[in-house]
Amino acid sequence: MSNLKFKISKTDGQARLGTLSTAHGDISTPAFMPVGTAGTIKAMTPEAVAETGAQIILGNTYHLMLRPGADRVDHFGGLHTFMNWPGPILTDSGGFQVMSLKGLRKMSEDGVVFKSHIDGSSHNLTPEYSMEIQHKLDSNITMVLDECTPFPATKKEAYTSMQRSMRWARRSKDVFVKRDGYGLFGIAQGGIYPELRRESAENLREIEFDGYAVGGLAVGEGQEMMFKVLEDTTPHLPVDRPRYLMGVGKPADLVGAVMRGIDMFDCVLPTRSGRTDQAFTRMGQLNMRNARHKNDTRPIDPECTCYACKNYSRGYIHHLGLCKEILGATLLSWHNLHYYQDLMRGIRGAIAEGDLETFAEQFTAEQAAGDMDPI
Numbered sequence: 001m002s003n004l005k006f007k008i009s010k011t012d013g014q015a016r017l018g019t020l021s022t023a024h025g026d027i028s029t030p031a032f033m034p035v036g037t038a039g040t041i042k043a044m045t046p047e048a049v050a051e052t053g054a055q056i057i058l059g060n061t062y063h064l065m066l067r068p069g070a071d072r073v074d075h076f077g078g079l080h081t082f083m084n085w086p087g088p089i090l091t092d093s094g095g096f097q098v099m100s101l102k103g104l105r106k107m108s109e110d111g112v113v114f115k116s117h118i119d120g121s122s123h124n125l126t127p128e129y130s131m132e133i134q135h136k137l138d139s140n141i142t143m144v145l146d147e148c149t150p151f152p153a154t155k156k157e158a159y160t161s162m163q164r165s166m167r168w169a170r171r172s173k174d175v176f177v178k179r180d181g182y183g184l185f186g187i188a189q190g191g192i193y194p195e196l197r198r199e200s201a202e203n204l205r206e207i208e209f210d211g212y213a214v215g216g217l218a219v220g221e222g223q224e225m226m227f228k229v230l231e232d233t234t235p236h237l238p239v240d241r242p243r244y245l246m247g248v249g250k251p252a253d254l255v256g257a258v259m260r261g262i263d264m265f266d267c268v269l270p271t272r273s274g275r276t277d278q279a280f281t282r283m284g285q286l287n288m289r290n291a292r293h294k295n296d297t298r299p300i301d302p303e304c305t306c307y308a309c310k311n312y313s314r315g316y317i318h319h320l321g322l323c324k325e326i327l328g329a330t331l332l333s334w335h336n337l338h339y340y341q342d343l344m345r346g347i348r349g350a351i352a353e354g355d356l357e358t359f360a361e362q363f364t365a366e367q368a369a370g371d372m373d374p375i
Contacts, residue, residue, distance in 0.1 A: 002210045004141075004183035006242050010352055014234065014261040017351040020211075020242050022088040022140040023181025024080060025055065029242060030258045030347055032340045033058045033090060033266040038067065039083045042271045043326070043333045046085045051307065052334065053341035055087055056140075058266045061133055062094035065123070066116050070136040078138025090141035090266070093130045093172075093187075096215075096247070099148045107147070109164070127171040135177055141211065144172035146187040149216045158191030165189045165215075166203045173207050183210030185244060191216060192225055194232035201236035212237045213244040214262070218253075227256055234261035251280060251343055252367065255360050258347055270340050274333030277321035281339065283371040288332065293318040306338035307331075 005021040020027040034041045034049055037060045041049045049057065059079055064070065076082040079089055098105055098112045105114035111126030130145040146165040149158050169186050176184045186204035190196030204212055214233050217226045230245070237243055244264035245257050254265055270280065277288040281301040286293075288300070299309035300317065308317070308331040320328030343363075350359035 002183065002241065003178055003180060004210045004242075006211070006240065008240070010354075012351045012354050012356045013259060015258050015347075015351050015356050016261065016263060017348055018242070018263060020263075021181070022056075022183070023179070024086060024088045024140055027055045027088055027264075028348060029263040030254075030344055030351075031056060031264050032254065032344050033264065034270065034337055034340075035060075035266055035268045036083065036085075037268075038063045039073070039079060041333075041337075043275065043329045044271070044337070046083065048307070048330075048334055049085075049337065050087070052338040053345065054337065057085060057087070057089055059089055059091045059137060059139065060094070060097065061091050061130060061137070061143075062097035062125075064091075064137060065094065065125075065133050066118055070133040074136040074138075078136070080138060088140040089138070090244075090264075091134045091137055091139040091143065092246070093134070093143040093145040094125055095130075095143075095146050096148045098125055099150075109167070111145070111168075127168045128175050131172055131175045131177075140182055142176060142182070142184045143213065144169045144184065144186055144209075146189060146215055148219070149189050149191045151191070151216075151219045151221050153191050155191070155193050155196070158189075158193055158196055162189040162191070162196050162200050166200060166207075169204060169209075170207050173209070185209055185211040185213050185242075187213040187215040187246070188233055188237070189216050190233075192221060192229055194229075197229060197233040198236050201233055205236075205238060209241070211242040211244060211264075213246050215246050217245065218248045223253060223256070226253070227260060230257060230260040230262065237261075251340070252364070254340075254343065255347065255363055258351075259356060259360060270336035271333045274331075274336045275329045277317075277328065277332065278336075279332055279339075280336050281371065282366050283369065284367045286371055288314065288317050288328075289321050290318075300332075300335050301339070304335065304338065304342070306335045308335040308338075 008018040010017040018029040127145040134142040149161040186209035293314040296314035350356040
């Protein structure tokens with residue numbers, strides 16, 4: 001029996017239209033989660049994030065445990081009240097960030113001892129401690145601590161890594177505090193090897209989680225291989241629980257992954273790109289620093305209804321980028337997040353109509369056509 005309610009209302013091929021209910025509200029799936037690494041969606045207010053249509057956001061256990069600390073967040077009543085986001089929150093386990101600290105961490109069966117990138121202080125992140133931190137953060141969706149298998153990895157390396165993640169998954173489940181409207185997701189690993197992905201999925205099903213994530217992707221394997229791994233993994237995950245592809249991705253990644261049975265996504269791209277003057281549009285990605293925009297009176301995307309597109313021209317946003325004004329990062333981040341939510345709304349609508357394949361074809365054609373200069 002899951003602590004989270006997940007109802008699938010329609011399917012179209014492998015794609016699913018659903019609703020995930022938590023203690024802090026419902027999430028329409030497929031869903032994209034903006035990333036709030038340190039308790040904020042960069043350059044955005046919570047109200048602006050909600051205006052884009054986002055229903056759930058992601059917080060980062062690694063960064064929040066270091067600064068300001070889980071106890072301090074707990075003192076303020078949890079992450080929802082601390083950052084003024086009343087909706088659902090998913091927190092990652094910290095595993096990916098710790099694994100990225102090459103030369104600053106030492107892994108054992110117990111967990112990972114690492115040095116903070118902030119002040120060099122030493123910390124020991126175990127499955128049990130990760131659960132404790134995420135509980136204090138008041139996460140609606142908690143992720144098990146896993147080892148993110150690097151790419152490339154030999155089959156033996158991937159197997160050893162996956163097996164450790166499965167042991168850590170069971171330890172995470174053993175200490176997770178069950179509450180209505182709060183859930184724990186397991187993470188399937190196994191590199192690019194189909195039999196390892198299947199074994200991982202079967203192990204997680206045996207432990208039983210409220211949702212299942214596919215980890216260890218978007219780490220350099222490329223889109224074609226990522227889709228192949230999803231095709232090797234999602235059929236072995238429970239059909240009645242949400243499926244989350246971690247750290248993905250570009251718009252085309254989202255469309256393709258939904259068609260392969262994924263329900264949830266997160267990625268830093270919309271806001272990171274916004275801070276480097278890049279805009280995602282129906283016509284593909286635009287570099288707003290490009291001189292061709294300087295006299296352009298059009299909005300970033302003429303079909304977009306975001307705050308930036310309703311109120312500002314490409315020429316103005318181009319000017320902000322050249323001057324490195326903070327407002328430019330805010331407007332582009334707002335637009336990009338709105339675009340991602342628009343894309344998910346379109347995907348959900350297409351699934352509801354049983355016409356996702358046509359939607360995907362039109363999306364690909366529009367992206368390939370590119371942006372047309374004004375006449």
